[in-house]
Amino acid sequence: GATWTYNGPEGEHHWSKHYPYCGGAFQSPIDIKSELLRFDPTLRPIEIQNYNLSPNEQLTLGNNGHSVQISLPSKMHISSLPHRYTAAQLHFHWGSSGRPSGSEHTVNSKQYAAEMHVVHFNSDKYPNMSMAVDKSDGLAVLGVLIEVGEFNPAFEQFLRFINGIKYIDQRVQVPGFNIRALLPARLDEFYRYDGSLTTPPCYPSVLWTIFRNHVTISRKQFLDMATALYSSHAQESSPVPLNENFRKPQLVDSRVVLVSFKE
Numbered sequence: 570g571a572t573w574t575y576n577g578p579e580g581e582h583h584w585s586k587h588y589p590y591c592g593g594a595f596q597s598p599i600d601i602k603s604e605l606l607r608f609d610p611t612l613r614p615i616e617i618q619n620y621n622l623s624p625n626e627q628l629t630l631g632n633n634g635h636s637v638q639i640s641l642p643s644k645m646h647i648s649s650l651p652h653r654y655t656a657a658q659l660h661f662h663w664g665s666s667g668r669p670s671g672s673e674h675t676v677n678s679k680q681y682a683a684e685m686h687v688v689h690f691n692s693d694k695y696p697n698m699s700m701a702v703d704k705s706d707g708l709a710v711l712g713v714l715i716e717v718g719e720f721n722p723a724f725e726q727f728l729r730f731i732n733g734i735k736y737i738d739q740r741v742q743v744p745g746f747n748i749r750a751l752l753p754a755r756l757d758e759f760y761r762y763d764g765s766l767t768t769p770p771c772y773p774s775v776l777w778t779i780f781r782n783h784v785t786i787s788r789k790q791f792l793d794m795a796t797a798l799y800s801s802h803a804q805e806s807s808p809v810p811l812n813e814n815f816r817k818p819q820l821v822d823s824r825v826v827l828v829s830f831k832e
């Protein structure tokens with residue numbers, strides 16, 4: 570489709586010209602405000618299967634011009650939702666070296682340094698991501714808020730290769746590792762709401778699960794992610810840094826945010 574960016578004439582306020590859903594309802598991300606929350610005792614802890622990948626498996630780490638993404642094998646899935654949701658890819662949103670706040674979801678207006686999304690599709694009903702991406706029950710995304718703090722060895726498993734994908738469409742193979750280690754300790758404490766892709770085409774097709782607890786990466790790890798990548802091609806004379814790749818919080822309207830925990 571048309572090129573879209575996070576700033577400038579193709580920025581988020583213009584997305585709806587080519588992607589009408591971006592101007593529609595049920596959009597993501599949102600600001601998760603305390604007054605919106607409703608405790609739901611029926612929310613089950615997230616249960617994941619086959620996230621612990623062997624180093625003998627190869628994962629594709631790529632720069633798609635909008636984010637850094639890792640393709641995931643289809644044996645990885647979420648087993649605690651009404652349908653099986655099979656993993657497709659994970660990617661990140663971040664700020665910049667000058668502005669270490671780049672999460673998409675915010676909590677009571679607090680923006681975190683970055684955010685990870687593990688994208689899954691409903692494989693009970695749809696054969697692949699492309700068939701699921703525009704269906705109301707098509708996708709389930711796990712969101713992890715990221716703060717700058719302690720060094721995170723799990724992130725190093727892919728960050729150490731990031732200089733191999735500096736430019737758009739570059740890809741490298743990296744050894745598999747335990748993707749569970751990228752998630753917070755508690756998978757039973759989370760926010761849950763109905764929303765959308767946070768990039769064009771912004772389909773309202775995502776069951777969002779944002780974990781209550783953040784994870785940390787070191788300042789150097791954050792800078793590696795926030796300063797290594799470009800959305801331009803390798804040979805281009807004027808490289809375009811890939812950073813600040815987050816959409817602003819959207820209108821919640823009459824949506825309720827469910828929470829799996831009481832204070």
Ligand SMILES: NS(=O)(=O)c1c(F)c(F)c(S(=O)(=O)CCO)c(N[C@H]2CCc3ccccc32)c1F
Nearest residue numbers: 635636638657660686688698702710766767768
């Ligand atoms: N924040 S988010 O979770 O809404 C989200 C993104 F923010 C994002 F950047 C991407 S992308 O594929 O890296 C680039 C634009 O699609 C996807 N990719 C999804 C959307 C469409 C598609 C098709 C096949 C595989 C993955 C995706 C995404 F679901």
Ligand SMILES: [Zn+2]
Nearest residue numbers: 660662686767
């Ligand atoms: Zn995302």
